[in-house]
Amino acid sequence: MTSTYLPVLDLRGRLALVTGAGRGIGAAIAARLRAGGATVLATARTAPPAAGPDGGFVTADLTTSDGVDTVVSAVRERLGTPDVLVHTLGGSRSPAGGFAALTEEHWQDELALNLLPAVRLDRALLPAMREAGRGAVVHVSSIQRRLPLPDATLGYAAAKAALTTYSKGLARELAPRGVRVNVVSPGAVETEAATALADRIARSEGVGHDEAWDRILSSLGGIPLGRPTRPEEVAELVAFLVSDRAAAITGAEHTIDGGTVPTV
Numbered sequence: 001m002t003s004t005y006l007p008v009l010d011l012r013g014r015l016a017l018v019t020g021a022g023r024g025i026g027a028a029i030a031a032r033l034r035a036g037g038a039t040v041l042a043t044a045r046t047a048p049p050a051a052g053p054d055g056g057f058v059t060a061d062l063t064t065s066d067g068v069d070t071v072v073s074a075v076r077e078r079l080g081t082p083d084v085l086v087h088t089l090g091g092s093r094s095p096a097g098g099f100a101a102l103t104e105e106h107w108q109d110e111l112a113l114n115l116l117p118a119v120r121l122d123r124a125l126l127p128a129m130r131e132a133g134r135g136a137v138v139h140v141s142s143i144q145r146r147l148p149l150p151d152a153t154l155g156y157a158a159a160k161a162a163l164t165t166y167s168k169g170l171a172r173e174l175a176p177r178g179v180r181v182n183v184v185s186p187g188a189v190e191t192e193a194a195t196a197l198a199d200r201i202a203r204s205e206g207v208g209h210d211e212a213w214d215r216i217l218s219s220l221g222g223i224p225l226g227r228p229t230r231p232e233e234v235a236e237l238v239a240f241l242v243s244d245r246a247a248a249i250t251g252a253e254h255t256i257d258g259g260t261v262p263t264v
Contacts, residue, residue, distance in 0.1 A: 009240060009243045010036065010243070011037045011038040011239070011242070011243060012037030014083045014084055014242070015079040015081070015082045015084070016082060016242070017040075017041050017042075017079070017085050017086070017121075018041075018042050018043070018086045019071075019086070019088055019089040019118075019121070020088035021042035021043060022042075022044030022046050024189070024191035024193060025231045025234050026088035027231070028231035028232050028234065029086055029238050030042040032236060032238070033084070033086075033238075033239060039079065040056060041055075041074060041078055042056060042058075043059070043060055043071050044059070045059065045060070045061045045062075047059050058070065062120075062121070063117060071121065072121065072125065075125060081128040081129060082129065083134060083135055083136065084138075085122070085129075086138045086140070086242070087117065087121065087122075087137075087138070087139045087140060088140045089114075089117050090113060090114045090142070090156075091114070091156070092152075092156035094106045094152070094154075094155050095204065096152040096200055096205070098154070099150065107155050110158070111155075111159050111162075114156060114163060115163050118163060118166075119166065126170075126174065130174060133178040133179075135179040135180070136180045136181075137170070137180065137182070138182050138184055138238050138242060139166075139181070140184050140185075140238075141160045141161075141163050141164045141167070141183050141184070141185045141253070142157070142186060143186065143187045143255060143257050144156060145157055145163075145164050145185065146261060146263070147261060149216065149219050149220070152197060160185075164185070167182070167183045167253075168183075171251035172251060175251065180241075182241050182246075182249060182254060183252070183254065184241070184253075184254050184256065185254065185256070185257070186257060187228070187255070187256070187260040187261070188220065188223060188258075188260070189228055189229045189230070194228070198216060201215060221260060223258040224258060224259035224260070228258070233256065234256055241254065
């Protein structure tokens, strides 16, 4: 009987960029990749208090062309050709109230935050990875691309659906050149952004924070596991996907939601 060798989750020598890494899921992913041995350049609009002067963090607003240029320049200066790209940046600042509450500006903001930064950074950085014949890309989407919350995050859900579709096409194009592209779609996660969403709903509906949070979970159909996902659990999945243990996985969407999505 023959045994199959599975490499350990060793990221030593990998050069990685993680966006949206100022807090929440992005910060957890950056920390997990570093713990695995990777050299990580993290970026967000605001640097976290723990960000030191070691060159591992770049402050930039990726919803702007200047911000994208800043990050691209930092990647080329500090990493050269990256091995790993993790696009975590996302969120929603649109008001509750259904589709009629979303203005043209709200729709533009949702696309500018949840879709276009990944597209622009990929366009700038992936050609070098393709030429090198190696690399792993993860786009963090959301289960809301399948279970949108029409009251509060319809624009966000639509933008994440676009990101997921874009990722699938990118994966098919780049797989023959040795670059893998996958999607991770979390459900409810214990983050500051989730708390902010509950606060917006609470203010709009005139209810307490706990009731607003219960409404979010109920609108998604509940969580069979009985609790939200933790940022560190999402980070563990991402670390696996960019490692050699996932060498044959590309073009796939990986849901991490405690069983929320009811379909197969």
